[in-house]
Amino acid sequence: MKRLKPSTVASSRQLRFHPLLQQSILRLPPPPPPPPTIPLNRSFTTSKATYQSTNPVNNTPPPPSPSQPTTTTPPSPKNVNKTLHHTIATQTGLYSTLPYSPGSPFFLPHGTRIFNRLIEFLRAQYALYGFQEVITPTIFNDALWEKSGHLENFRDDMFRVFSGKKGVVRRKNLEEEGEGVGLNAGVKPEGKGVEEEEGMYSLKPMNCPGHCLLYKVRGHGYADLPLRFAEFAPLHRDEIRSALTGLTRVRRFHQDDAHIFCRHDQISAEISSTLSMIETVYSVFGLQNYKFLLSTRPEKYMGSLSDWERAEEALKMSLEATGRKWTVNEGDGAFYGPKIDVILVDFQGKEHQTATVQLDFQLPQKFELSYDAAGVGAGSEEGGNSGGGGVKETPVIIHRAIFGSLERFMALLIEKYEKRWPFWMSPRQVKVIPVHQKNEDIRNFAERTRDVLAGVVKGDKRQVMGKRTFYVDLEERNLGLNKSIREAKAAGYNVIVVIGESEVGSGEVGWDVWEGGKYVKKEAEGVEGVYQKLVQMEAEYQ
Structure with missing residues (x-):
């Protein structure tokens, strides 16, 4: 997948494990103090980019490096609100950044809940749009990156890893000696007497070369296409320290990456289907006011002019079919094909680039x-030839990401929702509050209510697969009823359930739900009935 814009080029990094690593870590300065607490009373829209607040937000400084001590110097006015999502996330306990791994966010439990829900949501759409999820390695021998051209074009943006073991040599050297063919081109076969040198690897900055290897594992006929591989693997791209900003500019990120291997006559249908998927996904988040850019053939390009013209025409037709406005970004396509x-x-x-659709x-x-x-294709192992004796054609690859960087997309959602997340993806869904902490009957019923609403049955040895579970917290502090309710509302819980003697006696509970900017009281009913209402709220993406 082509790197996401805007691009920032930095020098390469060489990673080497060493026994002194722990000593160097111990010399790191302490992490910076948390940012100041601010009331979260802004409004956010993607269409008009409005911002309403009476409280200025101080910019959160990046974590210190060993050579840069923590500073408390306030930011300049032009940098105010530069990382507002980071400030909100710090207050609500979603993630943190630490100097031990600059540019690689540490997701806390509540932030991980949101992150995982984004992936779970997209996986549900994969079943609808025909994607198959795969898993490929994180570290590849440099032979792969030489073959794909990434060492030549993206060397400075890749993290290099040097293995201490012997036995792997550069692809260039092997080709000179005739070693390695097919899928193993560039990798030294065991037992060969080729002169050894230290193995060289890189952390993957993108998934496309690995997916190409998977395509070649088995042969394919025309009826097998389109073949759609999807992966949520972490990617690593080197960003200079000054460019790292919260979740929008990171070194380690996750891309909802997918590659569609298709015939030329399938390009138009696959592009249209992908744009339809973007519309479906973004509508769930209320992100309706995005815009399309069509990037066309650059001055330096690969392939025939007729291929480019046909590809650009297919993209234009697909864009027109959406009924949305789009603009041409002349000459800004990738060297291997145009893109949306x-x-x-x-x-x-x-502006932030999120989704992308690229022809390759x-x-x-x-x-x-x-x-x-x-048409004959299934069954052949390694090498990618179908063995059917037919005419071989070369497929086209459509690179596709819906969220783009999950971290960047999550940053936009943090600023949109603040602490008031929709129930289906909220990290704080339900709070159960006993009226009296010392009343044993109330306490027991509150605990049972928590377990039923969470979708968990205590005493079972294993949880049932497919059982919908929710994040339900029980108030265990003796704060008093009014204060407990105030804190639950301030924390952004979507549902608040209060348990008293009347609830214990009737077996029914009332519940307050955050709807339309306020808490709305719902009619009391049995705990299992409330659980079913939660399932319905989730299914409707409320």
């Missing part, structure tokens, strides 16, 4: 991908 980018605008009016004619050629145009 989705642009969202944050509350400051700053070059990577299939570099990896010698093919399918049997006669």
Whole structure:
């Protein structure tokens, strides 16, 4: 997948494990103090980029490096609100950044809940749109990156890892000696007497070369296409320290990456289907005011002019079919093909690229991908030839991401929702509050209510697969009823359930739900009935 815009080029990094690593970690300065607490009373829209607040937000400084001590110098006015999502996330306990791994966020339990719900939501859409999820390695031998061209074009943006073991040599050296063919090109076979040197690897900055390898594991016929591989693996791209900003500019990120291997006559349908998927997904989050950019052939490009013209025409037709406005970004396509980018605008009016759809004619050629145009394809192991004896054709790859960087998309959602997340993806869904902590009957009924609403049955040895579970917290502090309710509302719980003697006697509970900017009291009913209402709220993405 092509790197997300805007791009920032930095020098390469070499990672080497060493026994003195712990000593160097111990010399790191303490992490910076938390940012100041601010009332979260702003409004945010993606269409007009409005921002309403009477409280200025101090910019959160990046974590210190060993050579840079923590500073308390306030930011300049032009940098105010630069990382508002980071300030909100710190207050609500979603993630943290630490100097031990700059640019790699540490997600706390509540932030992980949101992150996982985003993935779970997209996985549900994969079943609808025909994607198959795969898993590929995080570290690859540099032979792969030389073959794909990434070492030549993205070397400075990749993290290099040097293995202490012997036995792997550079692909260039092997080709000179005739070693390695097919999927193993560039990797030294065991037992060969080739001169050894230290193995060289890189953390993957994108998934496409690995997915090309998966495509070649088995042969394919024309009826097997389109083949849609999807992956949520972490990617690593080097960003200079000054560019790291909360979740929007990171070194380690997750991309809802997918690659569609298809025939030329399937390009238009697959592009239209992908744009429809973007519309479906973004409507759930209320992100309707995004814009499309069509990036066309650059001055330096690979492939034939006729391929480019046909590809650009297919993208234009798909964009027209959406009924949305789109603009041409002349000459800004990738060297391997044109692309469509989705642009969202944050509350400051700053544009962020999220979704992307890219056509690629070059990577299939570099990896010698093919399918049997006669239709025979299944069954052949390693090598990618179908063995059907038909005419071999080269497929096209459509690179596709809906969220783009999950971290960047999550940053936009943090600024949109603040602490008032929709129930289905809220990290704080239900709070159960006993009226009296010392009343044993009330306490027991409150605990039972928590377990039923959470979808968990105590005493079972294992949880049932497919059982819908929710994040339900029980108030265990003796704060008093009024204070407990105030704190639960201030924390952003979607549902608040108060348990007293009347609830214990009737077996029914009343519940307050956050709807339309306020808490609305719902009619009392049995605890199991309330659980079913929660299931319905989740299913309707409320």
